[in-house]
Amino acid sequence: MQAKLLDFITSLRSHDIRISTSESLDAMRVLALIGYHDRAVLKSSLGITLAKTHEEKIIYDRCFELFYGGDRLDIATTKETQEKENRKISSDINYDIANDSTIQEAINSPLVQRLLEDSPVKLSAAIAQASAELPTQELRYFTQIGLYSRKLLDAINFSEIEDSMTKLRSIETDNADFMIDILQNKKQQLRVLAKQQIEQQFLLTANAEGKKLRENTLRNARLSNLERQHFSQLQTLIRKLAKKLSARHSQRLYIEKRGKLDVAKTLRKNIHHDGILFETYWKKKRKDQPKVIALCDVSGSVSAYAKFLLLFLYSLNDVLPKIRSFCFSNRTGEVTDLFTNEEAAAAIEAAFEQWGQGSSDYGQSLVDFAELCLDDIDHNTTLIILGDARNNNGEARLDILQSIYNRAKHVIWLNPERRINWGSGDSEMRRYQTACHFATECQSLQQLERVVDQLLKLIR
Amino acid sequence: MTKDSPLMISADNIRKGFDALGYIASTDIATAIYLAYQLEKPILIEGPPGVGKTELAKTAAEYLSLPLVRLQCYEGLDEAKALYEWKYGKQLLYTQVLKEQLGDILKGAKGLAQSVERLHDFGDIFYSEDFLEPRPLLKALREKQGSVLLIDEIDKADYEFESMLLEILSDYQVSVPEIGTVKAQSKPLVFLTSNNTRDISDALKRRCLHLYIPFPSQALESRIIESRVPEAPLQLRDQLVQFIQQLRQLDLKKSPAVSETIDWAKALVLLHADSLNKTIIEQTLNVVLKFEEDIDTTRNELANLLRQLEKLP
Numbered sequence: 001m002q003a004k005l006l007d008f009i010t011s012l013r014s015h016d017i018r019i020s021t022s023e024s025l026d027a028m029r030v031l032a033l034i035g036y037h038d039r040a041v042l043k044s045s046l047g048i049t050l051a052k053t054h055e056e057k058i059i060y061d062r063c064f065e066l067f068y069g070g071d072r073l074d075i076a077t078t079k080e081t082q083e084k085e086n087r088k089i090s091s092d093i094n095y096d097i098a099n100d101s102t103i104q105e106a107i108n109s110p111l112v113q114r115l116l117e118d119s120p121v122k123l124s125a126a127i128a129q130a131s132a133e134l135p136t137q138e139l140r141y142f143t144q145i146g147l148y149s150r151k152l153l154d155a156i157n158f159s160e161i162e163d164s165m166t167k168l169r170s171i172e173t174d175n176a177d178f179m180i181d182i183l184q185n186k187k188q189q190l191r192v193l194a195k196q197q198i199e200q201q202f203l204l205t206a207n208a209e210g211k212k213l214r215e216n217t218l219r220n221a222r223l224s225n226l227e228r229q230h231f232s233q234l235q236t237l238i239r240k241l242a243k244k245l246s247a248r249h250s251q252r253l254y255i256e257k258r259g260k261l262d263v264a265k266t267l268r269k270n271i272h273h274d275g276i277l278f279e280t281y282w283k284k285k286r287k288d289q290p291k292v293i294a295l296c297d298v299s300g301s302v303s304a305y306a307k308f309l310l311l312f313l314y315s316l317n318d319v320l321p322k323i324r325s326f327c328f329s330n331r332t333g334e335v336t337d338l339f340t341n342e343e344a345a346a347a348i349e350a351a352f353e354q355w356g357q358g359s360s361d362y363g364q365s366l367v368d369f370a371e372l373c374l375d376d377i378d379h380n381t382t383l384i385i386l387g388d389a390r391n392n393n394g395e396a397r398l399d400i401l402q403s404i405y406n407r408a409k410h411v412i413w414l415n416p417e418r419r420i421n422w423g424s425g426d427s428e429m430r431r432y433q434t435a436c437h438f439a440t441e442c443q444s445l446q447q448l449e450r451v452v453d454q455l456l457k458l459i460r
Numbered sequence: 461m462t463k464d465s466p467l468m469i470s471a472d473n474i475r476k477g478f479d480a481l482g483y484i485a486s487t488d489i490a491t492a493i494y495l496a497y498q499l500e501k502p503i504l505i506e507g508p509p510g511v512g513k514t515e516l517a518k519t520a521a522e523y524l525s526l527p528l529v530r531l532q533c534y535e536g537l538d539e540a541k542a543l544y545e546w547k548y549g550k551q552l553l554y555t556q557v558l559k560e561q562l563g564d565i566l567k568g569a570k571g572l573a574q575s576v577e578r579l580h581d582f583g584d585i586f587y588s589e590d591f592l593e594p595r596p597l598l599k600a601l602r603e604k605q606g607s608v609l610l611i612d613e614i615d616k617a618d619y620e621f622e623s624m625l626l627e628i629l630s631d632y633q634v635s636v637p638e639i640g641t642v643k644a645q646s647k648p649l650v651f652l653t654s655n656n657t658r659d660i661s662d663a664l665k666r667r668c669l670h671l672y673i674p675f676p677s678q679a680l681e682s683r684i685i686e687s688r689v690p691e692a693p694l695q696l697r698d699q700l701v702q703f704i705q706q707l708r709q710l711d712l713k714k715s716p717a718v719s720e721t722i723d724w725a726k727a728l729v730l731l732h733a734d735s736l737n738k739t740i741i742e743q744t745l746n747v748v749l750k751f752e753e754d755i756d757t758t759r760n761e762l763a764n765l766l767r768q769l770e771k772l773p
Contacts, residue, residue, distance in 0.1 A: 020666050026499065033498055041471060044488045045495055052670040054506065271548050272586075274555075 005031055008067050009050070015063055017056045023049065039068065066200050103176055106167035107183075109160035115186045124193055130155040131197050149198045153190070161187050238308075238315050241449050291380055292316075292323045295369060297387030298352060299329035299360035305416040306356070309386045310348045312448060314339050324373070327351050330358035332368035360387070362428065363395040370400050374407075382410040386442075388417050389429040396428045401435040413439040414451060467524060468497045474523070483512070483519040484676075484684045492671040493520060502629050502650035504614075504665065507673035509655055510717020514612055516673075517651040521608035524649070529603070530610045531596040533617035539624055544636055545593045551586050587638035597628055598642065606646035614664075615654040622664055629667045676718060678705050684718060689725040699736040699769055700725055706765050707748070710757060716748045724748050738766060 009024050026049045034045050043064050051060035107116065114123065131152050165183055168176045260283040270278050294313050298306040313325050317339055324336045335351045342350065377383065383404060405411050413436045415422065415429060423430035433439045442448050467477060475490035485493075493516075496503045505513045521528035531542055569575040594602060600609040614622065628634055632644040652668065654660055676684060682701045685692060692700070701721065708715045716724075724747045733740050741762065749755045758765075 018662070022666060026501070026669075029499055030495060033495070040487060041491055044491045048488070048492045048495060048503075048669045048671055052504075052665040052668075054672050057672055268548060271546075271551060275552070 002028060002031075008046075008063070011067060012050060012060065012063055015059050017051060017059055019050055042068075102171050103168065103173075103179060106171065106176075107164050107179065109157070109164060111157050111160040112164045112183070115161070115183075115190070123190070124197075126156060127152065127190075127193055127197050131201060145195070145198050145202055148201075149191070149194045152194045152198060158190070161190075238311055238445070241315070241445065291376075291378075292382045292384065293326070293373065293377070294323060294384045294386065295326045295328065295332070297329070297360060297385075298327050298356035299358065300356075301360060301390050302388050302416060303356065305386075306352070307348060308445075309414075309416075310351060311344060312452075313386075314344050314347060316452070324376075326369060326372070327355040328360075328365035328368065329356055330361035330364055331355070332365045332372060334372060359392055360390060361394050362387075362389065362391045362432075363397040366397045366400040370404070374404065377404060377407045379407070379409055381408045382412065383408050385411070385413045385436075386416075387413075388415055388427065389413075389422070389432050390426050391428045393426050396431055398428075398431055398435060401432060405435040405437070410437045411435065412437065414442040414448075415439065416443055417441065418443070465524075468494065470494065477523050478519055479687070481519050481522055482687050483515060484680060484687055485516075486676070486680060488671065489516065489673065492669055496669055497649060499669075500632075500647050502652060502668045503671050504652045504654065504660065504668035505671045505673060506654050506656055508675065508715065508717060510719040511673045511675060512718055513653040513673060514610065517608055517610040517653075520649060520651070524606075524608065526605065526649070527603060527607045528610060529596050529600040529607050529648070530612060532612045533614050533621070535616060535618060537617050537621050539621075541595060542597050542621070543595050543624075543634060544598045545595065546587070547591045547593050551591055554586065589639070592636070592639070598634060598636075600648045600650075601628070601632065601634065601642055601644040603648065604645050607648045609648040609650045611650065611652045613655060614652045615657045615660065619661065622661055626663060626667065629664070675708055675715070678702065681705070681718065681721060685721060685725050688722050689729060692725045692729050693734045695735050696728060696733060697725070700728065703736060703741070703765060703769060704748070706768060707758065710761060712749070712754045712757065713751045714749070714754065720748050736766075736769065738762065741766075 005027060006024070009019055009027065013019055027046060030045050030049050031042075034042055036042060043061075046064070047057060047060050051057045107113065114126070134148065134151055134155065161183055165180055168180050168183070262281045262283045265281040266277055266279070267275075269281060270276060273279075294316070296306065296309050296313060298310070302309075310327075313323075317323055324334065325339055326332050327335050333355050335347070335355070338347045338350055341347075401411070413429075413432060417427070417429070419441050421427065422433070429439070440447075440451055442451055466473075468474065471487070471490040471494040474493050475485050475487070478485045478490065492503055495501070505516065507513055517530075518528060565578055566575050569578055592598075597609070600607045611625070614625075629650060632647045633641050635641050652664075675681075678701055681704070682697055685697050685701060689697075704716055704721050704724075724744065727744050727747045728736075728740070731740065731744070742759070745755050745758060749758060
């Protein structure tokens with residue numbers, strides 16, 4: 001009983017529901033209290049104990065249905081009633097068969113006996129048991145389903161049916177033919193049951209495993225190599241990443257503001273010094289939230305990255321509510337409103353359409369940018385620039401970046417190119433780098449996560 | 461509050477008891493209360509506003525005939541307001557009054573050491589129970605017969621406060637430095653509610669059972685109205701509930717909650733309406749919807765919504 005529950009918890013964990021050891025212990029106590037007899041109560045009790053957000057509840061419901069598969073038993077019971085009807089029709093034949101010793105000998109193997117006598121409910125229980133002994137944890141891709149259902153059938157000695165049928169064929173009587181038909185039916189049912197069992201296993205364990213594998217690959221892949229089809233998956237991954245970052249960094253910080261006495265608190269705390277103000281307490285004020293401005297290159301040369309960078313900027317809105325976003329290729333424009341009001345995909349599409357037409361001109365873009373918001377940049381501002389610094393041999397206007405550098409708290413440059421290529425050809429990265437507090441390459445999501453994590457520590 | 465009190469023998473019992481008190485509980489809710497009681501764990505209740513989160517705690521207190529101790533959370537809530545405070549005024553007054561007594565006590569003492577020793581015998585009188593002002597959390601722990609503790613809108617409080625709650629929620633005890641650890645004589649049944657304005661920390665969630673109360677289904681809502689506004693005629697009740705359920709499908713700034721359905725039913729009964737029609741809906745829409753934009757949206761959709769209603773048998 002406990003082992004089954006632990007399996008269930010493992011599969012919930014693999015579906016991204018975070019369950020701690022203390023929660024598993026609670027689940028054990030709940031199980032001891034509730035028992036297995038009422039499925040609806042069991043479902044809601046375990047749900048209350050294990051799933052701790054609304055989203056988790058939805059996942060939990062699906063997993064519960066799969067794991068304590070209620071529907072499969074339903075199928076089995078309807079089949080059972082059908083069987084009973086069949087048996088009624090052929091009761092007289094049954095009598096003949098029961099007295100025919102050659103046939104009895106042919107169907108004398110344990111599996112066939114069980115098939116003919118037992119109810120399908122018990123049979124599916126036997127299958128479930130056999131599948132528990134298979135190494136189904138290794139099940140990872142849906143292509144393996146066929147192989148594993150074969151293995152499952154082997155485990156319950158499926159070949160015995162085949163043997164019995166060959167023996168029956170050699171007898172060549174009507175009754176034997178009739179038995180062959182029945183066995184043929186049973187064989188088919190057994191196959192279906194086995195396949196269902198493996199498919200459920202697959203949905204429970206493998207799908208999550210496979211997802212993890214895919215996500216890991218995506219995280220490490222170079223952003224430029226990612227195809228359009230991964231875009232939607234990436235979106236959830238990036239959102240997850242942004243959420244993780246926000247959870248790590250959103251704890252509000254307080255600093256003590258010297259100079260203003262918290263009179264009430266000081267009086268209270270000093271009563272045991274006979275009212276003499278011995279220990280002082282100062283009023284606390286919440287720290288100003290940092291201002292973050294992001295400037296993203298969306299021109300042709302970086303278009304492959306730009307989508308992901310924009311997506312990332314978009315998700316960053318959750319973490320840093322005061323972020324302002326700008327896009328440029330040869331002119332610069334603000335997209336903050338777009339990002340706060342529109343859905344991710346629509347906002348990115350629109351940003352591209354509006355600002356991503358030309359070839360990059362960093363000089364002009366910096367001029368535009370300075371016009372738009374140089375006045376807003378102060379000692380509390382962090383500027384993040386996303387781009388490859390390939391300027392098509394235009395004027396670099398390093399002076400503008402330098403004036404920003406002098407005003408801002410941090411200027412951070414994330415470049416999708418490898419460090420080796422910086423400064424080669426028309427890349428101005430080496431020069432721009434001199435006017436940045438921090439410049440790094442940023443090729444994969446993993447690097448991006450690391451960079452942003454550092455960044456958030458930096459700008460606090 | 462004993463574990464095998466007949467009131468708490470099963471989830472089904474609880475559901476029936478709550479029914480009798482006018483709170484129509486779903487299986488999930490009844491099970492959650494049952495488990496919380498048996499496992500002695502707090503329940504964290506989430507869900508849209510107005511689905512009866514606070515009401516649940518009140519009903520539980522009534523059902524168990526225990527006092528309800530309520531702590532409303534807000535930004536800046538600290539332990540002096542939630543847990544305990546010393547009665548400073550009383551302490552000051554007493555020290556002034558007792559000043560002369562002190563002279564008597566110290567009379568005849570030779571040297572500093574002896575005086576201090578005598579003062580020691582005098583003890584920590586000023587930091588004893590008599591000068592302790594219990595706030596809701598401590599009050600709930602000190603109830604001899606047990607109590608129902610409602611920590612309302614925990615998401616409004618700061619992170620620091622949440623961390624402070626952890627000791628109380630897992631061990632049902634608090635440490636008061638001057639006195640020592642106060643342990644609950646009888647563990648209270650704790651309800652925490654959250655409107656999800658921010659995420660609750662994992663540490664807190666781990667210590668709680670988690671109950672999500674969604675908007676009720678049509679059948680359940682109809683039963684709620686039946687129990688809360690029994691004077692509403694059957695036809696009105698059915699139409700009203702269906703109309704509200706449809707409203708929740710619309711894209712509104714604030715969907716009508718159960719409490720608003722109840723208010724509306726009461727209003728309609730006052731107006732002697734026995735079925736819904738266009739004029740009466742237009743007149744009373746502001747009971748259900750709290751934003752001008754929402755009312756406008758609904759007005760535009762009203763013809764459609766009414767057509768749906770007419771399909772009722």
